[in-house]
Amino acid sequence: MPTALLDLVLPPRCAGCDAPGAPLCPSCTAGLHGEPARRMPDPSPPGLPECWSATPYTTAARRAIVAYKERGRTALARPLAGALALAVAAAAGERPVVLVPVPGARSALRRRGHDPVGALAELAAVCLHAAGWPTRVDRSLVHRRRVADQAGLSSPERAENLARAFGVARGGKGAVPGSWGGSGVVVLVDDIVTTGATLAEAARALREAGWEVPLAATIAATRRRGRILDNHGE
Template sequence: MPTALLDLVLPPRCAGCDAPGSLLCPGCTAGLHGQPVRRMPDPSPSGLPDCWSAAVYAGAARGAILAYKERGRTALARPLAGALALAVAAAAGERPVVLVPVPSARPAGRRRGHDPVDRLAELAAGCLRGAGWPVAVARTLTQRRRLADQAGLSALQRAENLSGAFGVTGGRNGAVARSWGGVGAVVLVDDVVTTGATLAEAARALREAGVTVSLAAVVAATRRRVRKIELSDITEGNGS
């Protein structure tokens, strides 16, 4: 039986701490929504916009995101979108915004039956509109080619995997930029930032279409352990 259906017929358990009684208990909700701040990967790839997140990718945030994306608990979209909306608000200030979701890999979308980031972007926009914020969602990024699974790849391998991966629909001759004339801020949105390679590649595609993008917002940011780059990393990254 699908997990989403089980949540309707059985007493739910918190995705963050496994306590019975709710999809996300008040304590885990508070941890997920946290205090949105600018959290950049270290080191950050060239071209990465200023990245804001609602939480660190650990504890309740990690549990909720994994349950939503990988275990079919789609009802968690609303609290996760609330966290994303807080990160967008912190990043953009009081300006009108266009949210541009990073598209999921096609095989992952087929496996899940939906695009989880697209859904979060739409719900986050609804949250912000409800607070009187002028917000639009632009599904203008597309994948040009099939991507390898990013899990387990080094920063160099992720950058190689994503190089040239995204394009922009209607992006020739600055058409996208003209259609967004007067927009206060274009904000890339995703669920998690790890190395920043995905957001940097998405920003590159938008810039090539004439769109200025200086901000990104995610639900959670991974804590990174910076280590020396070994020769084997360079060899593996170039050969992947």
């Protein structure tokens, strides 16, 4: 039985700590939302925007993201999107924002049956609107070719795997609406950041199409041996 259906017919358990009562308990939600900060991979790939995340990629954050992304627990979308919105707000300050989700590979979207990052970007925009931020989502960023699964690849291998993988759909302009006074900022969004290769390649594609891409925001940033690395599987 699909996990999303099980969530409807069985008492929910927290994806972060397995406590009964909710898809994500108050303690795990607080941990997920509690530490928005600038977190850059070290070393950072050339062209990587300034990266902000809501939390380090600790146990509860990892379990919640994996359950949502890979196991179909779509009820986790709202708390995860809330965390993403906090990271965007910390990065952008009071400026209006254009959220550009990093697209999933077609094979991954078929396997999962949903677009996890795209859905999070839409919900994060709702959260930001509710808080008074002029926000829109632009899905102009697209895959131009197939890429291998990023899991298990080294940092150089990830960069090679993703080289020239993204492009901008015809008609995508990256312009903030004039009614915002030209003070908006483009923010790339993804679920987690590891080496930064995915976000750097996405930023490269947008810049070649004439966009300015100063910022990126994710739910979590991976830490290993004192360095922030990326666990992104695409």
